[in-house]
Amino acid sequence: MGAILGIGMSHYPGFLYPDREMAMRVKQVITSPKVPERLKDPDNWPAPMRAEWSDDEGAAFAARHRAAFLAGVRKARAAIDAFGPDYVVIFGDDQYENFREDIIPPFCIFLQDEFRTQPFMRGRAGKPQPNVWGEPTDRVVVTRGEPMAAKALATALLDAGFDMAYAYRMLHHEGLGHAFVNTLLAPAATLVVWMAFDQARTGKITAVGAATAIVVGLVAVTPAAGFIGPISAIALGAVAALPSYFGILRRSRTRLDDSLDVFAAHGLGGMTGALLTGVLAAAAWGGASGLVEGNAKQVGVQAIAVLATLVYSAGASYALMRLVGWAAALGAEPKLQSRGLDIELHGEEAYSNGEGAILVLPETRPEAEQPAPLPAPVPSPAGG
Numbered sequence: 001m002g003a004i005l006g007i008g009m010s011h012y013p014g015f016l017y018p019d020r021e022m023a024m025r026v027k028q029v030i031t032s033p034k035v036p037e038r039l040k041d042p043d044n045w046p047a048p049m050r051a052e053w054s055d056d057e058g059a060a061f062a063a064r065h066r067a068a069f070l071a072g073v074r075k076a077r078a079a080i081d082a083f084g085p086d087y088v089v090i091f092g093d094d095q096y097e098n099f100r101e102d103i104i105p106p107f108c109i110f111l112q113d114e115f116r117t118q119p120f121m122r123g124r125a126g127k128p129q130p131n132v133w134g135e136p137t138d139r140v141v142v143t144r145g146e147p148m149a150a151k152a153l154a155t156a157l158l159d160a161g162f163d164m165a166y167a168y169r170m171l172h173h174e175g176l177g178h179a180f181v182n183t184l185l186a187p188a189a190t191l192v193v194w195m196a197f198d199q200a201r202t203g204k205i206t207a208v209g210a211a212t213a214i215v216v217g218l219v220a221v222t223p224a225a226g227f228i229g230p231i232s233a234i235a236l237g238a239v240a241a242l243p244s245y246f247g248i249l250r251r252s253r254t255r256l257d258d259s260l261d262v263f264a265a266h267g268l269g270g271m272t273g274a275l276l277t278g279v280l281a282a283a284a285w286g287g288a289s290g291l292v293e294g295n296a297k298q299v300g301v302q303a304i305a306v307l308a309t310l311v312y313s314a315g316a317s318y319a320l321m322r323l324v325g326w327a328a329a330l331g332a333e334p335k336l337q338s339r340g341l342d343i344e345l346h347g348e349e350a351y352s353n354g355e356g357a358i359l360v361l362p363e364t365r366p367e368a369e370q371p372a373p374l375p376a377p378v379p380s381p382a383g384g
Contacts, residue, residue: 002086003083005079005080005085007076007079007080009072009073009076011092014062015066015069015132016119016120016131017130017132018130019059019060019062019063019066020056020057020062021129021130022058022059022062022066023053023057023059023062024129026053026058027057087146087149105165106165107164107165108165108166108167109154109157109165109167110145110150110166110167110168110169111145111147111150111151111154111166111167111168112145112147112150112169113144113145113147114142114143114144114145115142115143116140116141116142117140117141117143118137118138118139118140118141119139119141120137120138120139121137121138128284129284130283130284136179136226136285137284137285138178138179138180138226150166151166154166178226178230178285179225179226180225181230181233182221182224182225182226182228182229182230183218183221183225185230185233185234186218186221186224186225186233186234186236186237186240187213187215187217187218187221187237188217188234188237189217189235189236189237189238189241190213190214190216190217190220190240190241191210191214191217192238193213193237193238193242193245194209194210194213194216194241194245195209195210195213197241197245212244212248212261212265213241213245215265215266216240216269217237217240219240219266219269219270219273220236220237220269220276221233221236221237221273222270222273223270223273223274223277223302224236224273224274224276224280224281226285226287227277227281227282227285227287227288227290228277228280228281228282228285229280229282229284229285232280232292235280236273236276236280239272240269240272240273240276242272243268243269243271243272244264244265244268244272247261247263247264247268248261251263271306274302274305274306274309275302275303277290277298277302278290278291278298278299278300278302278303279292279299280292281293281295332344
């Protein structure tokens with residue numbers, strides 16, 4: 001007969017949060033209309049509760065409560081280590097957390113290789129709050145499972161006459177982490193603004209322009225994805241469309257060679273996103289506060305990072321170009337360039353219909369840059 005060690009512990013979620021926020025549940029409850037008005041006043045609470053609340057809304061007592069809890073957890077862990085179990089079976093007390101509005105069994109065994117949870121995504125009083133470890137709110141915690149042992153337990157209980165429920169996956173989930181959500185929202189906003197500009201300027205929306213807009217949005221949100229909220233991600237994506245769109249438009253009217261509009265899309269988009277990170281960052285999402293929360297210094301930090309990146313990229317690019325220039329020519333012959341490298345090197349013509357990231361209308365080009373008219377077609381010989 002095997003030995004069993006039983007360990008009981010609290011699952012109180014307040015320990016996730018800093019001491020000053022541990023009493024958040026109390027603050028939330030006393031604002032409920034279900035609570036009598038007299039009990040919303042701490043002076044009317046029982047003496048032990050008033051002593052814990054004190055004049056700091058429970059912060060000092062929270063620290064003592066946390067210390068006692070941690071001491072108990074360490075004692076329980078020491079007992080488990082000394083026991084040396086083959087398996088650990090964890091009993092939860094609320095199946096609703098796993099099944100939500102589906103059928104809710106009184107108990108259930110989960111048979112999985114691992115369990116992936118996001119414990120910091122739940123907001124007890126609105127949006128998720130910063131946790132005591134400073135972890136990102138979308139941090140995924142992976143716990144290893146023992147599906148064979150779980151299957152043996154479920155089978156034994158069924159054989160013993162228990163109507164045992166079991167599941168091969170967790171139904172409860174918190175959805176995509178906020179960094180993933182922001183990565184979807186920002187380029188969507190960039191795309192909408194980009195298409196609106198195209199429609200207003202030319203009356204046409206191009207496929208390449210739409211694709212470029214999505215790239216610009218992705219580039220812009222990259223530095224900000226984990227530090228801003230979803231509404232800020234939409235704003236960032238919309239604003240990021242402006243410098244890249246008009247940068248490409250300006251470049252198309254010059255002789256500058258920017259293949260695939262890399263600088264206008266990646267360069268301007270990336271710089272815009274980096275700077276807006278300093279504006280829109282919010283501490284509640286796992287980082288420092290930005291300008292919108294009163295921390296103007298963060299904009300300066302982001303600007304220094306942008307300048308440092310520009311200096312590094314320019315210096316490294318120049319050094320690499322010099323290095324390559326010693327071994328090979330850096331540019332194609334003017335004759336080949338005049339005919340178009342897409343035809344000379346690849347045997348096909350790109351943008352044959354004039355479609356690019358920005359559609360340049362013929363009447364907007366300088367007269368000197370207007371393409372020469374195509375020669376009239378030569379009739380084929382009869383029977384050819």
